[in-house]
Amino acid sequence: MNGETNGYDARTGDGLEQLVTEDMLNALQVVVADKAELYRIADENLNRLTVIYELTKAILSMSDLDELLRKITEEVAKLFNASGSMVRLLEDEKLKIKASFGIPEGIIDALTVGLGQGIAGTAAMDGKTILVKIGDDFGKIAPVINLQTAINIPLKLEDQVIGTFGIFDKRAADGTVISFTEDDVQILDGFASIAAIVIEKFRMYDNAVRQEREAIKIKEEVEELKDYLQGLIENSPDAIVTYDLNGVVRSWNMGAEKMYGFSRGEVTGGHLPFVPEFLVEIENDYRNRVKRGDTLKNIETIRRTKDGKLIDVNLTLSPIKDANGNIIAISGIARDITEKKRVEKDLIRRNSEMQRLLFISSTMRGELELDRLLRMVLTAVTMGDGLGFNRAMLFLVDEEKQVISGAMGVGPGSDEEAWAIWSKISIEQKSIHTIMDEIRTGPLVKDSFMDRLCCGVEIPLDDVTVLTRAVKERRAFNVVDIHTEEFSDTILIQQLGTTAYAVVPIVSKDRAIGALWVDNIFSRRPIMDHDMEVLQGFTDQMAAAVENAGLFARVTRAEQELENIFESITDLLYVVSADYTILRANRAVVRMLNKPVEEIVGKKSFEVFKDVDANWHSCTIPPGEATKNAFIQELDDPRSGGAHLVSCSPILDNDGELVGTVHLVRDITEIKKLRERVVFTERMAALGEMAAKVAHEIRNPLLSIGGFARRMEKKVEPGMKEYARIIVDEVGRLEGILNDALSFVKSAPMQKRATDLRDIADNVLSLLEPAAFDRGNLLRREIGEPVTVMVDYDRIKEAILNIVTNANQSTENGTIIISAYKKTDAAGRRVAVVEIEDDGCGIGDEDLNRIFDPFFTTRSTGTGLGLSITKRIIEEHGGWLEVESSVGKGTKFSVYFPVEE
């Protein structure tokens, strides 16, 4: 379109009418349409600018970078009808997505690209905006996601790229993807330059805020540390003082106030107040060294407190520097080591004492003889080389008697003696070694003045004196002056003339076994706390040895007692080794074997005992050898007629091996008899009960039979009378048996009275006279003196009658002698004896043991209860029966009664 050609001035509009033709109109229409399009676009761009402006304002008011970026991506994508958008920022040479819109979450991380990689990487590296239109070949800038159109703009601050901004896939109204325009690029460029600045500002702001926060935190920590340090300094028991290079005090903590006695107010601003004059030079020297930058650690020096006392301190001096490292002041930390120093000195002294004590006690530990040990202890206590006391006495607790008794004393008896001893020792120069050795090996004399004095002393534990308290409370006592001590031991004071003394308990295993008493009567040296410590230390060392020796003495005594028991035991007791050698045998063995000890001990047991009896021989060989168990056996000795209880107990060594056996042989003849009697009595009781039951059941029918037979006898004709009589007699016989049985169990109370056995013998003989006559027997009584015993007359009569009846029945044309007398039996008891002797048929050995059994009888007639009743009656009286018999020669019953005189 050219205005001059058509006579139209476009600048003025003149000639417009002339120009208007059909063509022109058509052309105009086109122009107008173009203009309208341009206008529309301009308007649209204006709108966009407005929106960008608004957006820019909005983002400027935002406070959070992430939120800001998210907003930018969203708004810009909408504004340009883009499918999505993203902001990448350059971090560590990578472009990382910081915010995006329209991109699935899952692939965001994959969109991080390096410089030169993809569209964004290229845009960032070149610093140029890239526009990709439909149909463009991406070439080497192939995008990492599948897209068709895109704009990517580097975000720049001056020439520095800080990131990129990209939008992609513009959509037309119908949703198809179209290309972005140059206008889009321009508008987005403008926005991007603003956004870059805003983002950078945000980033700087964020950094500043973070730095600020960190600064505040560090400041707080520093404050805290400062408080802590201040507290530490303030509360430290150490004196912490700071002062300037001229020695003017700057700070003064509580520890310093306490240690030196000066308050903070008194010293601040003044010169150091605690340096003693004699140390001023040295102190200056220290200060100069610190000024040069040295730190002086653990200097031990002396300070003077406000009240003028000198104290030992451990001092550390360090320089205080300002920020530039210049030394501006000095800090001094001091610790009071006065106590430590004292303990140190103490330790050194104690160490040397302990060494001496250890030596002394080591020489004594092995000593087992109590008296020697005590002498050693006391000598050590009194020697100058030892503990150096003038006199010492040992008391031991006697737990049986509940007293503390003096065991030994050492010390001169008088001043003169004291001088004599001291000078002698100094002349002889005997060492403690020598003296200990002398006590150990030399003769032990125990009769010095102190010994005599000491051994008489016995103080009941119940008394309250220093000595008993020392033992009971296990506490040492230092009686500095007897006149002021309430519980001083008057006995000792009187006898020893002491005015001051000390007592320490001897404690072994938490038990006070005695006490050590000391004094310094001749030298008059006061007993100090330190002496007490040494003394206690010494007794602690000695206690175990004294206790051991005490135990040893007790063991020795116990051994002696055992020996006595071994010897005096009435049972045979002997010890045999594993090879049957008799190692020991007590007196009872010697007596039994009737051989000298030399022929028993050391000999083989089977040889020693073989002459005695076969049974003895068998029991000398330890049957426990195989089993190692104790073995007890009852052996009858036919030779002596006795019974013996033999026990063999193995002696095992620590490995459980048999080394020998102990044999104990007890004569149990008497016990066995007694036991048999008990068994018999029990059997009788059982039988008796049975008999009683049977008797009762039988008696009633018998009564009816017999009673009516009697009635019949009276009424029937004479021929029948005989039959009735037979029934009556037979029933009578049965009832007799029952009566015997009943009298056997009947236990009416005994009525003992003084009875002359002669009377009973007479009575029995007269009763039996007719029966004896029938059998042609002669009855004889051979009793001279009256034999009086306390018995139930009727029962004993019955008992004796049974025996005599028995004798009569087993004798024909013979003599029955009844005699009685008193004698002393083998066991030394007084007994009365009744003997009934016949010369009848006698009793066989096999029957002899059974004649006292109920119902035992050898005759066709008789109940068999007579002798068992007799035995029972005799035993009720505490007596016993003995029978001797030989077949064809006769029998002798002896009845024994104890005599109560």
Add this chain to the structure above:
Amino acid sequence: MKILVVDDEKNILKLYEEELGEEGYTVVTANSGKEALEVFDRENPDIVTLDILMPDMDGIQVLRQIKEKKPQTPVIMLTAYDYRDDFSVWVSDGYVVKSSDLSNLKAAIRQIIEKK
């Protein structure tokens, strides 16, 4: 003279009844402890003979009750068994071991009558 004879066996009662009857005594009988007390109350006998072992109430209990009722009535204990150890028997007036020969019992009865 009325005698109460107590025994749990009828045969024995019959025997005593006849024998003592022949001696001239009036005899009443009871064959249990309980009956004995009833008969005792009813008949008011002069003498009682008591068997000791009886099934329902033994003679010692009967003795005790009779002595509580009428202490002056003499009681003779008759037994198949020796009961002299029992303290209760001591309060009785006689003690006879049962036997087919009644002479011991008769003697005891006579002794009691004579004492009266």
